[in-house]
Amino acid sequence: MDKRLAKIIEDSKSVVFFGGAGVSTESNIPDFRSEKGLYQAQQEYGCSPEEILSHTFFVNKTETFFDYYKKNLIYVDAEPNKAHKALAYLEDQGKLKAIVTQNIDGLHQKAGNKNVFELHGSVLRNYCMKCGKFYDLEYIMDEKNCDSGIPHCKECGGIVKPDVVLYEEALDSDCMMAAIKAIEEADTLIIGGTSLVVYPAAGLIRYFKGNNLVLINKQSTPYDSKADLVINDYIGKVMEIKE
Ligand code: NAD
Numbered sequence: 001m002d003k004r005l006a007k008i009i010e011d012s013k014s015v016v017f018f019g020g021a022g023v024s025t026e027s028n029i030p031d032f033r034s035e036k037g038l039y040q041a042q043q044e045y046g047c048s049p050e051e052i053l054s055h056t057f058f059v060n061k062t063e064t065f066f067d068y069y070k071k072n073l074i075y076v077d078a079e080p081n082k083a084h085k086a087l088a089y090l091e092d093q094g095k096l097k098a099i100v101t102q103n104i105d106g107l108h109q110k111a112g113n114k115n116v117f118e119l120h121g122s123v124l125r126n127y128c129m130k131c132g133k134f135y136d137l138e139y140i141m142d143e144k145n146c147d148s149g150i151p152h153c154k155e156c157g158g159i160v161k162p163d164v165v166l167y168e169e170a171l172d173s174d175c176m177m178a179a180i181k182a183i184e185e186a187d188t189l190i191i192g193g194t195s196l197v198v199y200p201a202a203g204l205i206r207y208f209k210g211n212n213l214v215l216i217n218k219q220s221t222p223y224d225s226k227a228d229l230v231i232n233d234y235i236g237k238v239m240e241i242k243e
Contacts, residue, residue: 001086002238004229008188008212015095016186017087018205020102022193022217026081026236029105030072031193054167062159066149069162070141073104074123080111082236083192088112089241098182102194102201104164117179119171119201121164126151130158171200183207192216192235196223 001009009015021031032049042048045068051057052068080088088111090096098115099108106124108116126135133155140151140160151160165171183189187210194217196202205213205223215227216235224230231238 001241002231002233005190005214005216005231005238008214008229009090009095012095012188012212014097014186014210015090015188015190016098016100016182017096018100018183018189018191018194020192020194020196020198020201022195023083023101023235024078024081024103024105024107025193026083026234027075027078027105027107029075029078029107032195050167055169058161058166062150063148066146066151070149073164074137074141075105076137076141078105078107080107082240083238084108084111084113086239086241091115097186098179100179100182100204102198115182117175117182119165119175119179119204121162121172123162123164125163126160127163128153128156128158129161131156135160176200176204179204180207184209186210188212188214190214190216191221191223191227192239194221195219196221 025031045052052065058065084107087096087099087108091113098117099113100117100119101108102120104118104120104123106122124137126140127133131153133153139145145151152158153160183204184207186208189208189210191205191214213227214229215221215224216231216238218232218234220232
Protein backbone atom coordinates (compact mmCIF):
# COMPACT_ATOMS: atom_id res chain seq x y z
CA MET A 1 0.00 0.00 0.00
CA ASP A 2 1.13 3.56 -0.64
CA LYS A 3 3.11 4.56 2.49
CA ARG A 4 1.33 7.90 2.98
CA LEU A 5 -2.05 6.19 2.79
CA ALA A 6 -0.96 3.40 5.14
CA LYS A 7 0.16 5.97 7.74
CA ILE A 8 -3.16 7.83 7.55
CA ILE A 9 -5.09 4.57 8.01
CA GLU A 10 -2.85 3.51 10.89
CA ASP A 11 -3.58 6.78 12.70
CA SER A 12 -7.35 6.58 12.03
CA LYS A 13 -10.09 4.97 14.07
CA SER A 14 -12.95 5.12 11.63
CA VAL A 15 -12.27 4.92 7.90
CA VAL A 16 -14.98 5.09 5.24
CA PHE A 17 -14.37 4.34 1.58
CA PHE A 18 -16.41 6.06 -1.12
CA GLY A 19 -15.95 4.58 -4.58
CA GLY A 20 -17.05 4.42 -8.16
CA ALA A 21 -16.58 2.59 -11.42
CA GLY A 22 -12.77 3.01 -11.36
CA VAL A 23 -12.58 0.56 -8.45
CA SER A 24 -13.73 -2.24 -10.75
CA THR A 25 -11.82 -1.46 -13.98
CA GLU A 26 -8.97 -3.69 -12.77
CA SER A 27 -11.58 -6.48 -12.59
CA ASN A 28 -12.15 -5.80 -16.30
CA ILE A 29 -15.45 -3.96 -15.85
CA PRO A 30 -15.17 -0.75 -17.90
CA ASP A 31 -16.03 2.61 -16.35
CA PHE A 32 -18.16 5.29 -18.02
CA ARG A 33 -15.78 8.15 -18.58
CA SER A 34 -12.35 6.82 -19.43
CA GLU A 35 -11.26 6.71 -23.02
CA LYS A 36 -12.04 3.02 -23.29
CA GLY A 37 -15.21 3.37 -21.23
CA LEU A 38 -18.74 2.66 -22.11
CA TYR A 39 -19.05 5.81 -24.19
CA GLN A 40 -17.89 3.64 -27.06
CA ALA A 41 -21.38 2.16 -26.96
CA GLN A 42 -22.67 5.45 -28.36
CA GLN A 43 -21.44 4.22 -31.72
CA GLU A 44 -23.65 1.13 -31.61
CA TYR A 45 -26.82 2.60 -30.11
CA GLY A 46 -26.66 6.19 -31.29
CA CYS A 47 -27.22 7.61 -27.82
CA SER A 48 -25.31 8.06 -24.60
CA PRO A 49 -25.25 5.47 -21.79
CA GLU A 50 -27.08 8.05 -19.63
CA GLU A 51 -29.95 8.15 -22.13
CA ILE A 52 -30.22 4.37 -22.46
CA LEU A 53 -29.93 3.90 -18.71
CA SER A 54 -32.74 6.35 -17.99
CA HIS A 55 -36.21 5.54 -16.67
CA THR A 56 -37.85 7.04 -19.77
CA PHE A 57 -35.77 4.85 -22.09
CA PHE A 58 -36.52 1.77 -19.97
CA VAL A 59 -40.27 2.40 -20.27
CA ASN A 60 -40.32 3.34 -23.98
CA LYS A 61 -37.64 1.09 -25.44
CA THR A 62 -37.47 -1.80 -23.01
CA GLU A 63 -36.07 -4.28 -25.53
CA THR A 64 -33.12 -2.01 -26.50
CA PHE A 65 -32.56 -1.21 -22.82
CA PHE A 66 -32.10 -4.89 -21.96
CA ASP A 67 -29.92 -5.49 -25.01
CA TYR A 68 -27.55 -2.70 -23.92
CA TYR A 69 -27.80 -3.57 -20.23
CA LYS A 70 -26.95 -7.25 -20.66
CA LYS A 71 -24.08 -6.56 -23.08
CA ASN A 72 -22.51 -3.65 -21.19
CA LEU A 73 -23.30 -3.86 -17.49
CA ILE A 74 -23.22 -7.55 -16.73
CA TYR A 75 -19.88 -9.26 -16.10
CA VAL A 76 -20.72 -12.63 -14.59
CA ASP A 77 -17.09 -13.78 -14.44
CA ALA A 78 -15.68 -10.61 -12.79
CA GLU A 79 -13.63 -11.21 -9.64
CA PRO A 80 -12.57 -8.79 -6.89
CA ASN A 81 -9.22 -7.08 -7.57
CA LYS A 82 -6.43 -5.86 -5.26
CA ALA A 83 -8.42 -2.78 -4.22
CA HIS A 84 -11.53 -4.80 -3.26
CA LYS A 85 -9.33 -7.26 -1.35
CA ALA A 86 -7.49 -4.49 0.52
CA LEU A 87 -10.83 -3.01 1.60
CA ALA A 88 -12.06 -6.41 2.83
CA TYR A 89 -8.82 -6.75 4.83
CA LEU A 90 -9.27 -3.28 6.37
CA GLU A 91 -12.84 -4.12 7.43
CA ASP A 92 -11.57 -7.36 9.01
CA GLN A 93 -8.98 -5.34 10.94
CA GLY A 94 -11.74 -3.09 12.29
CA LYS A 95 -10.33 0.02 10.58
CA LEU A 96 -12.84 0.32 7.76
CA LYS A 97 -16.36 0.98 9.03
CA ALA A 98 -18.25 1.20 5.74
CA ILE A 99 -18.06 1.27 1.97
CA VAL A 100 -20.32 3.66 0.10
CA THR A 101 -20.31 2.69 -3.55
CA GLN A 102 -21.82 3.89 -6.79
CA ASN A 103 -21.03 0.51 -8.31
CA ILE A 104 -23.68 -2.05 -9.05
CA ASP A 105 -21.43 -5.08 -9.58
CA GLY A 106 -21.49 -6.63 -6.10
CA LEU A 107 -17.69 -7.09 -6.06
CA HIS A 108 -17.15 -5.58 -2.60
CA GLN A 109 -19.41 -8.21 -1.05
CA LYS A 110 -17.75 -10.89 -3.17
CA ALA A 111 -14.41 -9.78 -1.67
CA GLY A 112 -15.89 -10.22 1.82
CA ASN A 113 -17.02 -6.73 2.87
CA LYS A 114 -20.19 -6.71 4.97
CA ASN A 115 -21.05 -3.07 5.53
CA VAL A 116 -21.60 -1.88 1.96
CA PHE A 117 -24.07 0.83 0.96
CA GLU A 118 -24.91 0.45 -2.70
CA LEU A 119 -26.23 3.87 -3.68
CA HIS A 120 -27.16 2.75 -7.19
CA GLY A 121 -28.40 -0.74 -6.37
CA SER A 122 -27.09 -4.06 -7.66
CA VAL A 123 -27.25 -6.07 -10.87
CA LEU A 124 -27.49 -9.17 -8.67
CA ARG A 125 -31.02 -8.25 -7.55
CA ASN A 126 -34.01 -8.03 -9.88
CA TYR A 127 -37.70 -7.74 -9.13
CA CYS A 128 -41.04 -8.18 -10.86
CA MET A 129 -42.60 -4.78 -11.44
CA LYS A 130 -46.08 -6.30 -11.02
CA CYS A 131 -45.94 -8.67 -8.02
CA GLY A 132 -42.56 -7.73 -6.49
CA LYS A 133 -41.05 -11.24 -6.61
CA PHE A 134 -37.24 -11.14 -6.52
CA TYR A 135 -34.97 -12.89 -9.00
CA ASP A 136 -31.22 -13.41 -9.26
CA LEU A 137 -28.99 -12.40 -12.16
CA GLU A 138 -28.98 -15.88 -13.63
CA TYR A 139 -32.75 -15.75 -14.07
CA ILE A 140 -32.79 -12.56 -16.13
CA MET A 141 -29.82 -13.69 -18.25
CA ASP A 142 -31.55 -16.97 -19.15
CA GLU A 143 -33.25 -16.52 -22.53
CA LYS A 144 -35.89 -19.09 -21.46
CA ASN A 145 -37.27 -16.49 -19.06
CA CYS A 146 -37.24 -13.70 -21.64
CA ASP A 147 -39.36 -12.50 -24.51
CA SER A 148 -37.20 -10.56 -27.05
CA GLY A 149 -34.57 -10.25 -24.32
CA ILE A 150 -37.06 -8.80 -21.78
CA PRO A 151 -37.24 -10.97 -18.63
CA HIS A 152 -40.70 -11.87 -17.34
CA CYS A 153 -41.92 -13.10 -13.96
CA LYS A 154 -42.72 -16.81 -13.83
CA GLU A 155 -45.55 -16.17 -11.36
CA CYS A 156 -47.48 -13.30 -12.91
CA GLY A 157 -45.81 -12.48 -16.26
CA GLY A 158 -44.77 -8.94 -15.21
CA ILE A 159 -41.52 -7.41 -16.47
CA VAL A 160 -38.55 -8.17 -14.22
CA LYS A 161 -36.52 -4.99 -13.68
CA PRO A 162 -32.96 -4.82 -12.39
CA ASP A 163 -32.79 -3.32 -8.89
CA VAL A 164 -30.45 -0.57 -10.10
CA VAL A 165 -31.15 3.14 -9.93
CA LEU A 166 -31.66 4.47 -13.44
CA TYR A 167 -31.12 8.09 -14.40
CA GLU A 168 -34.26 10.10 -13.45
CA GLU A 169 -34.97 7.66 -10.59
CA ALA A 170 -34.54 8.54 -6.92
CA LEU A 171 -31.92 6.93 -4.72
CA ASP A 172 -33.18 4.75 -1.89
CA SER A 173 -33.56 7.09 1.07
CA ASP A 174 -32.65 4.53 3.78
CA CYS A 175 -29.44 3.71 1.93
CA MET A 176 -28.64 7.42 1.51
CA MET A 177 -29.25 8.16 5.21
CA ALA A 178 -27.07 5.24 6.32
CA ALA A 179 -24.29 6.32 3.93
CA ILE A 180 -24.46 9.92 5.21
CA LYS A 181 -24.27 8.73 8.83
CA ALA A 182 -21.20 6.59 8.10
CA ILE A 183 -19.46 9.50 6.31
CA GLU A 184 -20.36 11.94 9.10
CA GLU A 185 -18.85 9.62 11.72
CA ALA A 186 -15.61 8.93 9.81
CA ASP A 187 -12.27 10.46 10.73
CA THR A 188 -10.83 9.44 7.35
CA LEU A 189 -12.63 9.34 4.03
CA ILE A 190 -10.90 7.59 1.13
CA ILE A 191 -12.47 8.39 -2.22
CA GLY A 192 -11.40 6.15 -5.07
CA GLY A 193 -12.11 5.46 -8.73
CA THR A 194 -14.79 8.03 -9.25
CA SER A 195 -14.97 11.10 -11.47
CA LEU A 196 -17.21 12.70 -8.80
CA VAL A 197 -19.58 14.12 -11.37
CA VAL A 198 -22.63 11.88 -10.79
CA TYR A 199 -25.11 13.52 -8.39
CA PRO A 200 -26.57 13.18 -5.82
CA ALA A 201 -23.96 10.50 -4.95
CA ALA A 202 -20.95 12.82 -5.32
CA GLY A 203 -22.68 15.36 -3.04
CA LEU A 204 -22.37 12.98 -0.08
CA ILE A 205 -18.75 14.04 0.38
CA ARG A 206 -19.85 17.34 1.85
CA TYR A 207 -21.02 15.47 4.98
CA PHE A 208 -17.44 14.50 5.81
CA LYS A 209 -16.14 16.38 8.87
CA GLY A 210 -13.07 14.28 9.70
CA ASN A 211 -9.35 14.96 9.46
CA ASN A 212 -8.15 13.18 6.35
CA LEU A 213 -9.67 13.32 2.91
CA VAL A 214 -7.81 11.04 0.52
CA LEU A 215 -8.45 10.92 -3.23
CA ILE A 216 -7.21 8.05 -5.37
CA ASN A 217 -8.08 8.43 -9.03
CA LYS A 218 -6.28 8.05 -12.34
CA GLN A 219 -7.52 11.45 -13.48
CA SER A 220 -8.01 14.64 -11.52
CA THR A 221 -11.47 15.36 -10.05
CA PRO A 222 -13.35 18.54 -9.09
CA TYR A 223 -12.45 17.82 -5.41
CA ASP A 224 -8.67 17.51 -5.72
CA SER A 225 -8.02 20.92 -4.14
CA LYS A 226 -10.06 19.93 -1.04
CA ALA A 227 -8.12 16.71 -0.37
CA ASP A 228 -5.28 16.21 2.12
CA LEU A 229 -3.72 13.55 -0.08
CA VAL A 230 -4.27 13.09 -3.83
CA ILE A 231 -2.85 10.01 -5.56
CA ASN A 232 -3.28 9.88 -9.33
CA ASP A 233 -2.61 6.22 -9.98
CA TYR A 234 -4.23 2.80 -10.37
CA ILE A 235 -6.23 2.08 -7.23
CA GLY A 236 -5.28 -1.61 -7.10
CA LYS A 237 -1.60 -0.66 -7.11
CA VAL A 238 -2.09 2.07 -4.50
CA MET A 239 -4.12 -0.08 -2.08
CA GLU A 240 -2.54 -3.50 -2.59
CA ILE A 241 -1.73 -5.21 0.69
CA LYS A 242 1.22 -7.54 0.34
CA GLU A 243 1.23 -10.51 2.73
P1 NAD B 1 -16.89 7.26 -13.87
O1 NAD B 1 -16.84 6.28 -14.98
O2 NAD B 1 -17.56 8.54 -14.08
O3 NAD B 1 -15.42 7.58 -13.37
C1 NAD B 1 -14.50 6.59 -13.09
C2 NAD B 1 -13.21 7.28 -12.66
O4 NAD B 1 -12.32 6.27 -12.24
C3 NAD B 1 -12.53 8.06 -13.77
O5 NAD B 1 -12.22 9.36 -13.30
C4 NAD B 1 -11.24 7.26 -14.06
O6 NAD B 1 -10.13 8.09 -14.33
C5 NAD B 1 -11.03 6.53 -12.77
N1 NAD B 1 -10.39 5.22 -12.90
C6 NAD B 1 -10.63 4.26 -13.81
N2 NAD B 1 -9.91 3.17 -13.57
C7 NAD B 1 -9.16 3.45 -12.46
C8 NAD B 1 -8.22 2.72 -11.69
N3 NAD B 1 -7.87 1.47 -12.02
N4 NAD B 1 -7.65 3.32 -10.61
C9 NAD B 1 -7.99 4.60 -10.27
N5 NAD B 1 -8.89 5.33 -10.95
C10 NAD B 1 -9.48 4.76 -12.02
O7 NAD B 1 -17.49 6.46 -12.66
P2 NAD B 1 -18.39 6.94 -11.49
O8 NAD B 1 -17.95 8.27 -11.00
O9 NAD B 1 -18.45 5.81 -10.56
O10 NAD B 1 -19.84 7.15 -12.14
C11 NAD B 1 -20.35 6.36 -13.14
C12 NAD B 1 -21.71 5.79 -12.87
O11 NAD B 1 -21.80 4.61 -13.63
C13 NAD B 1 -21.94 5.39 -11.45
O12 NAD B 1 -23.12 5.94 -11.09
C14 NAD B 1 -22.05 3.85 -11.44
O13 NAD B 1 -23.29 3.49 -10.90
C15 NAD B 1 -22.12 3.45 -12.88
N6 NAD B 1 -21.16 2.38 -13.27
C16 NAD B 1 -20.93 1.31 -12.46
C17 NAD B 1 -20.03 0.32 -12.83
C18 NAD B 1 -19.78 -0.84 -11.91
O14 NAD B 1 -20.65 -1.20 -11.14
N7 NAD B 1 -18.58 -1.45 -11.93
C19 NAD B 1 -19.36 0.40 -14.06
C20 NAD B 1 -19.64 1.51 -14.88
C21 NAD B 1 -20.54 2.49 -14.47
